[in-house]
Amino acid sequence: MDETIYDYIIVGAGSAGCALAEALTRDGRNRVLLVEAGGSDKRFWIKVPIGYGVNFANPRVNWGYHAEPDAALNGRAVYWPRGKVIGGSSSINAMAYIRGLPQDFDGWDRQGADGWSWEAVRPAFERMERHLEPDATGVPRQRGEGPLCVSDLRAQMNPFSKRFLAAAAECGWAQCEDLSATTAEGVGYYRSTVRRGLRFSAADAFLAPARRRSNLRVMSQATVLRLTFDGRRATGIIVRHRGKTAALRAGREVILSAGAVNSPKLLQLSGIGPAALLRDHGIEVCHALGQVGKGLQDHLAISHLFRATEPTLNNVLGRRMPRLWAGLRYVLTRRGPLSVPVNQVGGFVRSSPDRATPDLQIYCNPVSYGMSPSGQPVLDRDPGFLLSAQLCRPDSRGEIAIRSNDPDAAPIIHANSLATEHDRAGARRALEILNRLAAAPSLASVTCERLLPATGQTDPEELMQDFRDRASTVFHPTSTCRMGRGPTDSVLDSRLRVHGVAGLRVVDASAFPSLTSGNTNAPTMMLAMRAAEMILEDGATGHTERAHARLAPG
Structure with missing residues (x-):
């Protein structure tokens, strides 16, 4: 199907995956594969801003998950929509653009995500944004040169x-x-991620320009079944696409950007997670990492x-x-x-x-x-x-866990509200x-x-x-593969690398050490932009990743 050895394989063409694809292909040197389970975002009710309600329960663009019955919510199994389409949840969300408050990111830094304080992340937000603001006559004027349009409507x-x-x-x-x-x-x-009366998703901001480059391949309607490894190094993915299953290889890194529900699910299906959970479902333990799927937070x-x-x-x-x-x-x-x-x-x-x-x-x-x-x-x-x-900042934490070893089975979502x-x-x-x-x-x-x-x-x-x-979720799940100090309290280090595994990162809202005060789409894209810089830095030096795998516990 594809004999190419890609430099980077990104799983998930959502808010984070689109931003990564643009940054990693920009200089033309890296061959990048972006894999998405959903299909095209070229749909009328995705592009029309008020169409949010139409796609709320549309299975063609939505995973349509439900959390487990929640005792605190009188036993209700609350609906959890997540984007299953190019652009991910940025293609079906309500388009509100909110960075979060300074104490959110200073809290990340205190929780072991070194270098993610407000002063560190604020410049990344500014680089990302292009504000469209009406002047006295109503004509939009531009402030900022970033790829993401944020409109005052x-x-x-x-x-x-x-x-x-x-x-x-x-x-x-x-x-x-x-x-x-x-x-x-x-x-x-x-303010909203809208431009000229149309939704302006991560796919519009980041993926559209990247798709003009010959070093990017986008594989849509493709289900990643699991990751592949050589010892403690990630080497690629097993993917089902157009009725066929194939192994695709990554020469540098595999990057999970499948979201706070599906990234931990895919790690667990691949043998990385709580050992007892994996054995209960007949999955060979590649690397016991007890915090995978733990720490779930939501508004x-x-x-x-x-x-x-x-x-x-x-x-x-x-x-x-x-x-x-x-x-x-x-x-x-x-x-x-x-x-x-x-x-x-x-x-x-x-x-x-x-x-x-x-x-x-x-x-x-x-x-x-x-x-x-x-x-x-x-x-x-x-x-x-x-x-x-x-x-703004709840401290209850839930969990994502695989239901079985079937990649098509929806995971168990314990919101623990x-x-x-x-x-x-x-x-x-x-x-x-x-x-x-x-x-x-x-x-x-x-x-x-x-x-x-x-x-x-x-x-x-x-x-x-x-x-x-x-009461219900407002669709902001985070922290199921969170950054932290080490494998006893987290899944990732502060450069978003999985503890104890080389060539593998998680870059999406699951990496948040804790939930931000407001809507999560903006900080997710910011995180991906900064992660891309780290990935390119580590790829240029080469030694950082090897040292990470050698020194990590476990």
Whole structure:
């Protein structure tokens, strides 16, 4: 099928894999293979920003995972969508661009990820970004020269969003001009990875230019079954593609960028992970590394829905004729309601003045909706809005584990929600913040009723029960192959190399030592850009990797 020996094989063409492919092929010297389980991202409802809801449960572009029944969420098996398409989750996410807060990355450094402090990573964010900001006449002006377009879309957002900002001011929260780069408390308009009315995913930013180079091969709709090794050195992958199975070789490194669910799954299927788990499923232990799959973190959010007395997006998108007119306007001009993601206003807030840093992230969307039996959002016809809040930095940790030795079997996802008092207290503070925001005059004056939870539910214990009944992931899983000090507390060193194995790195959100305060797409791409620099440095010297394999414990 392919006798080529590639310098680098990247598994996963998501946010991280696309950024790696661009950087590793840029000088034309390295032969790179990028392998993706999904297919093309050239789909109308991927490119249309409001199409996020359409692809939420679309099996053609989505792994469609479910976590195990979660005791803290009243035994619910929460839906975990993950991108299975070129661009990965950056092709199906809500497009909010948030770096995270300085304390997130300083925390990484303290946890053993040396060189990943805020001062170290901030320049990488700046190199990555190209901000498109409207001038006084509404014409976009560019700030920054990076490959990733981040757009200020406030001029096209629903007018109801101004209500959220007024209510936030009444709550005492300052308005932030550029929420995508905030380093402190503030509420404002979310910036989005959108360009000229179209989603601008990692595939658009990084992979599109890389695909013009002859030293990159992209293999889509290909399932990686396992990695191959020569002793303690990764040598390639076994892949199933177009009905055939083949071994493909990597002369320098194999890089897993399959995400926080699938990267640990693939390591375990390949014999790297907790020894007892591997033996239970009949997998030969190549390298016992107990932390593979452990340490899972995610944001758990609760949303309150309200009926409004003023028009919201429901008046357009929830009704047939206005929706058709909006669609026609979008096709002709790439503007209007379909050109703006649903997350419009939000930010980071402190739940009380005595907190030194923000502990909650909020989302304020000018739309209300339910869910169909098939998992698709269904918009209300009547005007409504949504307020949502999540704890920024939970400390509960779950686990990803293979279900069997079958590569096609979905892994076991133990979210382990609200496992600590810190997180349970954070859930209560999130409820208090939502009540406070909803009661602010600018919102209360245009609210008919609270739809969910019901208006009559006011007791804190009733509201906490509703939290357990309805709270859900906001799709930010991280830390299942985290960086750290050594194999007893982590999977990777601070250069993203797997402890004790040569020629193997993990570069995606699973490498985060801990969850960042906000949306994870931006820090994942930043991590990949910095990882590429490290990979090229180590490839140029040659000795670093050999020393890593020789000195690593185990």
